[in-house]
Amino acid sequence: MSNSEHEGWRGFRIDEIEKKAKKSVQDLFPNIFLVNVGSNDCLQSFDIDRAGERMCQMIDFLWLACPQSTILLSTLLVSADKKVSSMVISVNAQIRALVETKSSERRKILLVDMYSPDGPDAQCLVDGIHPNNQGYEKMAILWLRGMQEASDGGFIDLTKYKYHVAQ
Numbered sequence: 001m002s003n004s005e006h007e008g009w010r011g012f013r014i015d016e017i018e019k020k021a022k023k024s025v026q027d028l029f030p031n032i033f034l035v036n037v038g039s040n041d042c043l044q045s046f047d048i049d050r051a052g053e054r055m056c057q058m059i060d061f062l063w064l065a066c067p068q069s070t071i072l073l074s075t076l077l078v079s080a081d082k083k084v085s086s087m088v089i090s091v092n093a094q095i096r097a098l099v100e101t102k103s104s105e106r107r108k109i110l111l112v113d114m115y116s117p118d119g120p121d122a123q124c125l126v127d128g129i130h131p132n133n134q135g136y137e138k139m140a141i142l143w144l145r146g147m148q149e150a151s152d153g154g155f156i157d158l159t160k161y162k163y164h165v166a167q
Contacts (some may be wrong), residue, residue, distance in 0.1 A: 010130070013041045013085065014051060018058040019060065020023070025065045032156055033062055034072040034143050038095070039129050042087040055114025059098075070144040070155040073099055074112040077120050077135070080128035088129075091107045112146035114139060 009020050017037050032074060037058075038051055047054065059071055075092040081084040094114050098112040113119065122128075124135030129137060151158040 009019045011040060012037075013044065013046055014038055014054045014058060014104055018054075018061060021058065025036050025062060029066055031041040031066070031069050032147070033059075033066075033069060033148070034074070034112075035059070035071060036076070036139070038076050038091045039085060039088070042076075042079065042084050042091060043129060045087065048087045049109065051091045052098050055095065056098055056102075059102070059109070070150050071102075071144070072110050072112050072143065072145075072150065074139075074142070075115040075119075077125070077129065077131060077139075078122055080122045080125055084129060093111065094144075095128075108150070110150055110153070110155070112142050114142060116142075121141075129159075135160055 009017060012020065013052045014037050029093045035055075035058075037055065040046075041048065041051055059073065062069060062071060065142075073095060075095050079088050096111060099109055102109045118129050118138065120135035120138045124131055124138060126132040126135075147156065148159060
């Protein structure tokens with residue numbers, strides 16, 4: 001990327017990530033956002049029925065601050081906890097619907113499905129919901145595939161960077 005600065009936060013809910021983004025996004029002006037958020041909302045049973053609406057508010061802010069940016073929005077990882085797992089499934093449905101809605105509005109957004117056979121499974125979790133090193137490796141492969149899809153779709157230009165997407 002022409003600007004390889006990045007910022008990430010672990011352990012926060014959607015609303016808390018949005019507050020952090022509002023403090024930094026307008027200074028960094030990213031051209032791509034990799035967004036995996038909502039796991040901590042599930043862990044805390046925090047406003048699950050409105051997770052998609054809250055996520056929409058956050059990504060609308062990202063586009064307001066950085067209108068030409070591309071957002072790769074991922075589904076949440078599997079959870080080893082049955083109660084949390086049902087909330088993850090609900091949030092993932094909201095994420096999928098959000099990506100579909102924003103795509104139909106011709107926004108530069110793609111879904112990266114972490115809740116898939118290629119995503120981290122329960123053995124790749126350090127605490128039942130957050131990934132260990134093996135889980136992060138699987139996530140990285142999926143993020144890279146998402147960036148390749150964004151490049152193929154004309155959302156971003158990766159032609160000047162060397163990388164390899166594992167198949």
